[in-house]
Amino acid sequence: MLAQQMNEALGEIERIERQLDDVPPTVATRLHAAAQLVRAVGLAFQDDSLAALENALSTVRENGASQDDHVISTLCRLGYWQLGKLEAFHALPRHQSRARWSRSHAFSAMVDLSIEAAVALDHLQVSTAKRLASDALAVAAATKAPPGLAAIPACLSAQLLYEEGHLEEASAIVRDRIPAINAEGAAECAVRAYWLGARVARLKGQYDHAAIVLREAALLGERRGWPRLVAACALERISLLLDAGRTKEARLSVENLDRYAGAHPTGFGYSRTEIVRYSTLAHCRVSWAEAPSREAAAAFRRLYHRTIDRRSLYAGCRLAVELAGMLASIGETEEADALFFRAIKSGAGAGLHQIFLEKGGPLLQRAYDRAEASGSADCGVLPLIGSLLSCWNARHSTGRPNARISNVLTEREYEILGRIGQGMANKQIARVLQISPETVKFHIKRIFLKLAVNTRGEAVSQAKSLGLL
Incomplete structure (x- = not known):
């Protein structure tokens, strides 16, 4: 089973059971209990997940407690998570850290921790x-x-790095694990790894490479009998x-995905639910x-609300930015701004940055203006939005100021920033601009806030990276 030779493994189990x-x-x-448990592992x-x-x-019902309870607990944890039964999930006992692990206990503990990490990400506990x-x-x-x-927690770590905006580091982790995933990885690994690899290539404008990555993943899914991976690749394509x-x-690709979903109408539990979700999302985007x-x-709004109702806050945050x-x-700016601002506070506040840098650029400025408004109770998130806005501007800058970047600062702030870049002190700036030193200090504080920096040197460095100086 570890070598992904499932047909051979399940055939061996049947031969054992015939001799009991x-x-x-x-x-x-x-032996019957052991065979039943190994079969459950194979189904996972x-x-x-449902059959597992x-x-x-x-x-458990037929044989009671055994030395393999840790394996049973891990399988139940996986199933309850994927089926959204979180009360049952949290009711299961956690693995206790030990000075010395058996290999079986260690593997169960590793998978358990990975599943808990996935649940935490689902709930924006980054x-x-x-x-x-x-x-x-x-x-x-x-x-060892x-x-x-081992690729299971590695892919989760890579996804978290990606969402924080560390694209190259995340991509390197996945790239190093792809051979192991292809040879003996689990479906959950493959879905996350290939999605991330294709997404990074897409963000770099390497569309041909992204298509090749998705094609490779789809072939792996067909070979292993993982319809969820095939459908996920179709959505990204x-x-x-x-x-x-x-x-x-x-x-045409949506219609093909519909036919593929129709060919897998039963079984596979979580996998089936995900295939339907991919198909629905594809329809919404193409329409x-x-x-x-x-x-x-x-x-699209209905899909977003269904996602939130399932308590999938991570997926919901990504959909909220798109929506x-x-x-x-289409001119529904009030609802758009309110939805985007909630996503900023919940998603970016938790550490998800990449989705706002991918699709949120035009909305970031309005969110900043809203938080900056006089008397706004949301001014506490100004540094966060300012940092995201600066990163977005830096990614889209051609090396010289443009309208998007210049709009971050007022004309006076832009002028004072230029004087700071020339090495002027506050009193010198005040003398040249014929304003008071206190007014200069006020504007510098605003510049620091908008550029998400703390010192004059950082302000100059950030301004250069944005093409402001």
Whole structure:
């Protein structure tokens, strides 16, 4: 099973079970329980979380407690998370740290920590997710876990780095794990790793490379029998086509995805739910690209609310930014600004930055203006929005000031920043501009706030990176 030879492994289990009549009953009972548990592990590797959970619970009902309870607990934790049964998930006992692990206990602990990290990310507890993923990586390193299993926390760590805006570092982690994922990884690893690899290539404008990455992933999904991975790749390919303005091809791809979803109507639990979600999201995006309208935005809004109702706050935050852009483009600016601002406070406040740098640029300035408004209760998030705005401007700068960048500062602030860049002290600036030193200090504080810096040197350096000096 670790080598992903599932048909052979399940065939061996069946051969063992056929011979149980020839051994003493007490031995047969233990072997039957072990075979049932191994089958559940195989189902989990096949991305069928519902069947894996049912097999694990059946093992407990039929055989009671055993030395393999940690494996059963991990399978249940995986199933409850993917099925959204978080009350049952949190009711399960956690692995306690030990001075010495058996390999079996260590692997279960590593997977448990990774699942908990994924749950924390779903709930926008980014710092907790980072800590749990790091702990899982430490267990993997200490116990020399097989590369395919160790890739689980590695891919989560890479996704967290990506969302914080560290694209190259995240991409390097995934790139190093791809051979292990292809050889013996789990579906969850493959979905996260290939999504991230394609997304980074797309952000760099390397559309051909992104398409190759998605094609490789789709072939892996077909080979392993992972329909969720195939559907995830189809959704990303549709987004690539829409980026390139190839709307008709995107519509054909949506129809292909619909047919693929129809070919997997039952089973696979979480996988089936995700395939339907990918298909729905693809429909929403293509319908919007074909005819931006209130009706198309309303369909996207319904998807957003369903996602929030499932308590998938991470996915909801990404959808909120996309939906806010749609609403703003059709003149629904009040709803767009309110939705975007909530996403800023919940998502960016938790540490998710990349989604705002991908799709939130035009809305960041309005969010800043809203927070800056006199008497606003939201002024506490000004440094955060200012930092995001600066990063967005830096990514889109051509090396000289443009309208987007210049609008960050007032004319007076821009003028004072130029004097700071010339090395002038406050009194010198006041004399040249014929204003009081206190007024200069006030404007400098505003410049620091808008550029998300703390010193004059940092302000000059940030201004140069933005093309302001």
